[in-house]
Amino acid sequence: MTILIEQPEFVEVEEEKVCSEENENELVLDGGFVVPTTNAFGHTFRDYDVNSERKDGVEEFYRIQHINQSVDFVKRMREEYGKLDKVEMSIWECCELLNEVVDESDPDLDEPQIEHLLQTAEAIRKDYPKEGWLHLTALIHDLGKVLHLPAFGELPQWAVVGDTFPVGCAFDESIVHHKHFQENPDYSNPAYNTKYGIYSEGCGLNNVLMSWGHDDYMFLVAKGNNSTLPSAGLFIIRYHSFYALHRAGAYKHLMNEDDIENLKWLKVFNKYDLYSKSKVRIDVEKVKPYYLSLIEKYFPAKLRW
Numbered sequence: 408m409t410i411l412i413e414q415p416e417f418v419e420v421e422e423e424k425v426c427s428e429e430n431e432n433e434l435v436l437d438g439g440f441v442v443p444t445t446n447a448f449g450h451t452f453r454d455y456d457v458n459s460e461r462k463d464g465v466e467e468f469y470r471i472q473h474i475n476q477s478v479d480f481v482k483r484m485r486e487e488y489g490k491l492d493k494v495e496m497s498i499w500e501c502c503e504l505l506n507e508v509v510d511e512s513d514p515d516l517d518e519p520q521i522e523h524l525l526q527t528a529e530a531i532r533k534d535y536p537k538e539g540w541l542h543l544t545a546l547i548h549d550l551g552k553v554l555h556l557p558a559f560g561e562l563p564q565w566a567v568v569g570d571t572f573p574v575g576c577a578f579d580e581s582i583v584h585h586k587h588f589q590e591n592p593d594y595s596n597p598a599y600n601t602k603y604g605i606y607s608e609g610c611g612l613n614n615v616l617m618s619w620g621h622d623d624y625m626f627l628v629a630k631g632n633n634s635t636l637p638s639a640g641l642f643i644i645r646y647h648s649f650y651a652l653h654r655a656g657a658y659k660h661l662m663n664e665d666d667i668e669n670l671k672w673l674k675v676f677n678k679y680d681l682y683s684k685s686k687v688r689i690d691v692e693k694v695k696p697y698y699l700s701l702i703e704k705y706f707p708a709k710l711r712w
């Protein structure tokens with residue numbers, strides 16, 4: 408197994424943690440973070456079928472997302488947004504901008520996004536106090552949602568939020584509201600609808616086109632601005648919405664060795680991303696200096712977006 412030098416080492420204690428988290432009944436994460444059993448609406452997390460006030464809106468969101476995310480669309484978006492010619496601003500300015508965005512795909516959260524960023528980062532910081540890169544990754548993982556704002560072309564929600572999945576090969580059954588893929592043009596295209604489609608065994612996720620949204624965009628921003636975040640941090644940003652992989656274990660045949668290593672950290676991260684969503688507010692001014700110091704360490708003062 409190759410471990411890259413700048414890569415944070417996944418020490419054994421943490422490896423055990425990941426394993427114990429796989430036990431469905433395990434409610435307490437080592438380090439003290441207590442996983443709540445219900446979300447702010449009194450339902451279990453990520454339940455897309457329960458009759459909640461958000462159910463219909465969320466399903467409609469996924470219907471449109473599944474119809475429109477195709478190989479052609481993704482290629483166009485990556486090209487357009489890879490230019491990074493829309494806005495110039497700092498990471499913190501972007502955190503503040505994100506306050507304007509409410510995510511229509513999320514059955515568990517209807518708070519402004521900055522709350523979610525800080526809730527995730529502070530929860531993970533408590534349990535992994537030494538991993539500054541992980542705290543910062545948590546703070547910025549959803550910043551790509553600014554794509555929904557006018558200055559970024561005001562992309563519709565289906566091109567910004569929601570779970571992501573590969574395009575160019577068959578859509579896995581484990582993807583939320585899978586039935587709506589039937590109307591996607593790629594669904595009946597023989598070049599794109601087989602297990603491997605345009606990919607090959609172990610080709611590496613880096614070579615796989617993912618449905619377009621805030622994950623891949625923020626990855627392009629971090630890369631394009633020469634962030635020094637370790638590859639596990641970049642991987643978390645890029646694939647945190649890829650639940651078919653990190654939750655259901657689908658598409659493993661496309662992963663390479665680096666992906667397998669990085670996935671361990673993504674699984675750790677996901678607990679905090681998902682279960683820290685609550686109505687508990689964080690005192691922004693109090694924690695701001697700490698995050699500013701991390702931003703300074705891993706990013707330039709101004710970024711191209």
Ligand SMILES: O[C@H]1[C@H](O)[C@@H](O)[C@H](O)[C@@H](O)[C@H]1O
Nearest residue numbers: 510512513568569570647648
């Ligand atoms: O609704 C949520 C939300 O959009 C998250 O930001 C995304 O990462 C999740 O995968 C998605 O299910």
Ligand SMILES: [Fe+2]
Nearest residue numbers: 548549647648
């Ligand atoms: Fe996200």
Ligand SMILES: [Fe+2]
Nearest residue numbers: 523548549680
């Ligand atoms: Fe998130």
